[in-house]
Structures are given as C-alpha cells and as structure tokens.
Amino acid sequence: MTDxxxxxxxxxxxxxxxxxxxxxxxxxxxxxxxxxxxxxxxxERRIEVACLSGSRTSHVWCGAAIDDVLERAPIxxxxxxxxxxxxxxxxxxxxxxxxLRGLLAFARDGDPLPDVADHETRFVTADVDGPRTVKDxxxxxxxxxxxxxxxxxxxxxxxAE
Numbered sequence: 001m002t003d004x005x006x007x008x009x010x011x012x013x014x015x016x017x018x019x020x021x022x023x024x025x026x027x028x029x030x031x032x033x034x035x036x037x038x039x040x041x042x043x044e045r046r047i048e049v050a051c052l053s054g055s056r057t058s059h060v061w062c063g064a065a066i067d068d069v070l071e072r073a074p075i076x077x078x079x080x081x082x083x084x085x086x087x088x089x090x091x092x093x094x095x096x097x098x099x100l101r102g103l104l105a106f107a108r109d110g111d112p113l114p115d116v117a118d119h120e121t122r123f124v125t126a127d128v129d130g131p132r133t134v135k136d137x138x139x140x141x142x143x144x145x146x147x148x149x150x151x152x153x154x155x156x157x158x159x160a161e
Contacts, residue, residue: 016106018120020087025141026073040064045103051130061124063105075142081151083141084123084134092132093143093151094125101125104137131157
C-alpha cells in the first residue's frame with residue numbers, strides 16, 4: 001500500500017452532502033453530525049487498495065484524518081486498536097498506529113463517494129487490505145487489547161457469498 005500526503009494546494013474542494021452522523025467511543029462517547037464531519041480539515045492521500053481478487057487499484061482519497069476525527073472524543077493512552085464499524089455491522093479491528101494514519105474518506109479521485117460508489121464514507125489507510133477498508137463508517141471505538149489477544153476476535157466480517 002502506498003500512502004502519500006498531497007501538497008495543500010491539491011486538497012480537494014469537493015462539495016459534500018453527508019447524511020449520517022459518526023459515533024466515536026473514546027474516553028467519552030460523542031456523535032459527530034454530518035455538518036461537523038464536513039467542517040473537519042480535509043486531507044488528501046494516494047492509497048493503493050489490494051482486493052481479495054489480487055487486483056490493486058490506486059486512488060487519491062480525500063477526507064478527514066482519523067487522528068483529527070478522534071480528537072473529538074480523545075482515546076485513552078492505553079489504546080492499542082481502533083474498531084471501525086459500518087452501518088451494516090461490518091467491523092474491523094486495526095492497530096492504533098495504522099488507524100491514525102488513515103482517512104475517513106468522503107471522495108475518491110475528486111468525486112464525492114456517493115457519485116462513484118455505493119457508500120458515502122470509507123475508512124482507508126496504508127497497510128490495510130481492501131476488504132478491511134470499511135464502507136459507510138458509522139462508528140469508531142478505541143480498544144485496549146491484552147498482549148496475545150487476537151484482534152480478529154473483535155471483528156465482524158460480512159463476506160460476499
């Protein structure tokens with residue numbers, strides 16, 4: 001996966017019309033309204049996504065940096081992972097360092113996600129394969145796993161039949 005931050009002049013000024021809020025469970029639980037999400041500073045990153053089929057696609061994703069989003073409900077110092085959950089219950093558990101390098105993407109290649117895909121947001125980050133890039137993100141939750149605890153035990157992966 002490739003993740004490169006673009007120069008500020010390339011940041012997309014994509015008009016957004018988000019419909020769903022985002023819940024965050026950190027040291028406290030908060031819900032960010034669509035207008036709050038839209039007002040967050042936008043970041044743009046080229047990220048290559050590897051699909052289960054073996055194909056790879058590289059896109060320029062634009063959205064709010066996960067660390068900016070999580071500042072709205074700070075995460076405990078002992079946090080080791082972030083659970084990212086979609087509106088349909090699909091959930092992945094990502095180590096905190098990888099998650100904090102990610103984006104809550106609203107646009108891909110300059111187009112709002114609803115115009116080019118069947119979702120309005122997507123969690124994308126380097127070092128996370130395509131099936132683990134959650135679409136229609138509904139919730140971010142800080143998690144502290146014990147050494148040796150399996151992150152996959154926190155996941156709910158809804159695989160296509």
